[in-house]
Amino acid sequence: MRTLLIYSNQSREMEPAAPVGLSYVASAAQAAGHTVKLLDLAFSLNLTGDLAAAIIAFKPDVVGLSIRNIDNVVSQRFVSPQDALREQVAVIRQHARKADGTPVPLVLGGPAISILAERALSLFGADFANVGEGEVAFPALLDALEHGTPLADVPGLCYWQDGVARRNPTVLLPGFDRSGMQNFVPWHNYQKSGGTWPVQSKRGCGMKCSYCAYPLVEGSKLRLRPPGEVVDEIEQVLRDAGPRTFEFVDSTFNTPASHAIEICEEIIRRKVKASFTVMGVNPRDVPPELFPIMKRAGFNSMLISPEAGCDEMLKNFRKGFTMEHVNTCVDRARVSGMKSFWFFMLGGPGETMETAEESIRFAETRLTGRQFLSVFFNGIRILPRTELAEQAIAEGYISADTDLSSGVFYHSPLVSEQALIDRVSLAFSRNPCIVHAADGAITDRQRQLYSWLDKFGVAAPYWRFLPDVLSFPPLHYLRNKFPSGMAVGSP
Structure with missing residues (x-):
């Protein structure tokens, strides 16, 4: 499947944080045989415009949006990315569509999603969310979407079932290797x-x-x-x-x-x-x-x-x-x-x-x-x-x-x-x-x-x-x- 993975974190509380977690997921999806593009918008001066252009050019079958932070955790100077993220989701929904005009699946991941879990589905209007490590879960979800296998078999997956948000148990990897970030991130x-x-x-x-x-x-x-x-x-x-x-x-x-x-x-x-x-x-x-x-x-x-x-x-x-x-x-x-x-x-x-x-x-x-x-x-x-x-x-x-x-x-x-x-x-x-x-x-x-x-x-x-x-x-x-x-x- 043509898979577009998006990193849009522009927080500058300290130094810019590169998308190491998303790179692990991109490497795993690529190794599973999927065509993967990691779109890094951390330094974009026109984030929604660049996002729309990338979707139109790449024509993804699935879009994954990585969310690193819930907010900046500073009470007296509170900053939340949630409104900006919902704006990005609107752009994704507008431009990432199948041949019949319906939206392609939108999957959320990242540290913030592991904390929010199934609440993230309604919070951002997504189809799926991955809780925990994505190297196994995300390729398993792509396989389920491509071949129609049961979503209940995908570890850590949050999804809608009969209008109710469900969450599968997470499974920790016994070990992990290198991120491969240099293959995806300038x-x-x-x-x-x-x-x-x-x-x-x-x-x-x-x-x-x-x-x-x-x-x-x-x-x-x-x-x-x-x-x-x-x-x-x-x-x-x-x-x-x-x-x-x-x-x-x-x-x-x-x-x-x-x-x-x-x-x-x-x-x-x-x-x-x-x-x-x-x-x-x-x-x-x-x-x-x-x-x-x-x-x-x-x-x-x-x-x-x-x-x-x-x-x-x-x-x-x-x-x-x-x-x-x-x-x-x-x-x-x-x-x-x-x-x-x-x-x-x-x-x-x-x-x-x-x-x-x-x-x-x-x-x-x-x-x-x-x-x-x-x-x-x-x-x-x-x-x-x-x-x-x-x-x-x-x-x-x-x-x-x-x-x-x-x-x-x-x-x-x-x-x-x-x-x-x-x-x-x-x-x-x-x-x-x-x-x-x-x-x-x-x-x-x-x-x-x-x-x-x-x-x-x-x-x-x-x-x-x-x-x-x-x-x-x-x-x-x-x-x-x-x-x-x-x-x-x-x-």
Whole structure:
């Protein structure tokens, strides 16, 4: 079947995210014998126009639309792509038609769909939605559409049956290989915009964080790739696309730490010439040798997500580690010399001004210097089918029929949201390398700077230079004199 797969994510909360998940699906569909085109609209200046033109030119039998984000999960600066996505669906429905004039099947996929599940069908007006990994499910759906086999046999498929949205059980793959993204995605636009090449060394997450929907996307069972296969992929991508920086986009790179260390050892043994960064480091498993060997392998930075700086909130979030682990992680990160970006959330269940003060003071006093960057989110997005959603219903914070596909946030009733905003603003004066998540996404000026950094061959990610910028005395003075001024209810 002629299969058009669409990636339209233009979010710029940090660096642009390349469509690694959709590339896995495209590779699998192509291997199953289908004619596949991956339409990457991440940098399109006329998204709906380019989408319409591509549909008319390609004449697909099936259209797949990948949806990465439900929204930006920032309460005070809430941005949702849902209206834009519905506009894209309207364009697809208008132009992607069979010979008899009826619309071709529209299939939704991506992380957001694994969270929304069958609700996505009515939300976007689609025929099908894939929950979980698509490498098996999507080719199976194409086979069912082509040959009329039962839809009930397609794992993780959401579909309409007698006017009711149904969902089949998901089946996790026992293992997975390389994405093949270089065969479908032009890399130049991503690199000049500060993008990093995504690599998965594992799937699944066995953590029980109360707010997190990651297990809904990849399951709770860890499936590790052999380190040699991971580095094989990196070497192949270097030959084919030549990115400067690879990013390990596992939920946590160091779970287990032994696997991460083996990957680093393989990179060193083969003398791979590239830079690396990592999306997630879990403070629970940071043996003394982890950060030094990451540095030797070429890692220049890492994202670390304790979410809180006090034991009470770590327990409330079900993080599975304590402040003893977090403090050890800080000490070892500092010694490593790598830049690190630390994520915190305020306003969760049980949050008081006292617990919030502990977390903010931790960032003020421990994550100091230009090696560290700390961001505070105020309010926690309540995602469907998470423990936080169940807890919010049990508390009466939301009703059981609340539509969580829209922007619903948890703000602890024990503390003022505005007081938390003001307290984080005060933290700027004590540690310039602290920011509000609500301060804003990447600006046009930053994009221009990223383009210049790319021209000079500087390895991404470029957020690692933000602590140097924030520490520049005139900027530090202006931030203290003119804080963001955010108020509850402001756009």
